[in-house]
Amino acid sequence: MKLKKILLLVIVLIVTSTIGCSNSDRNGDKENVVESEVNEEVSIYSDIYTIALDSCMPIDEGLNSDMQYIAINTQTLENATDEDIKRILDFFKKYKVDVIDESFESLKEKGMVKDGNYIEGVLLVVESVNQVSENRVIIEGSKFRSGIGAIGVKSTIIKENGKWILDSAEMTWIS
Incomplete structure (x- = not known):
């Protein structure tokens, strides 16, 4: 018992x-x-811009070879706050190179452009943003290494289960 x-x-x-x-x-x-x-x-803008810019990195990885830095032209990131920009720049530190907020013109002014159009890193730029719906955004951007080493990328980002994710990324042009 x-x-x-x-x-x-x-x-x-x-x-x-x-x-x-x-x-x-x-x-x-x-x-x-x-x-x-x-x-x-x-962080809606930091999420969609980070996803779009990062989707450029695995496309034509030869452009990433021996890169010394990743430059991101944050002046093209419409509606992004200072906090969004900080998050975006911090995200790219995963590539284990310096991450800087620069445009091609500012890189040139700082003497970081060699032979007229070659940089020792990659420059990521958002060219256009098209919000198709509240759950779908298409961003066109580019990854630049030189005048003969650059690509355009069209990224479709969707909101799924409350989270922004990459739906597709495709190269749209190459030089």
Whole structure:
């Protein structure tokens, strides 16, 4: 009889702790969802621009060979806040090179353009943004290494389950 009471007590404790843990996980998830939605609204431009610019990197990887830096012309990022720009620049540090906020003209002014049109890094530029719907954006951009080493990329970014993701990226031109 005493053994049955102990066994019953152990079962009650296990069930109680299991229910308690699962409820705390659900509450944690709700908090994360709210936090994610708040961050999503704040960073919509950093998300879509980061995805679009990063989609250029694996296309024609030869342009990335021995790159010393990634320059991003943030002047072309319409509606991006200073915080968005900081997030975008920070994201590209994953490539383990310097990430700088420069245009071709500013690179030239700083003496970083060699032989008239060659740079030792890659320059990423957003050329146009077309919001097709509230869940679909098409961004055309470019990756530049030199006058004879550059590509145009058309990226389609979609919102799926509340998160912006790359749907497709295709090269539109090459020089």
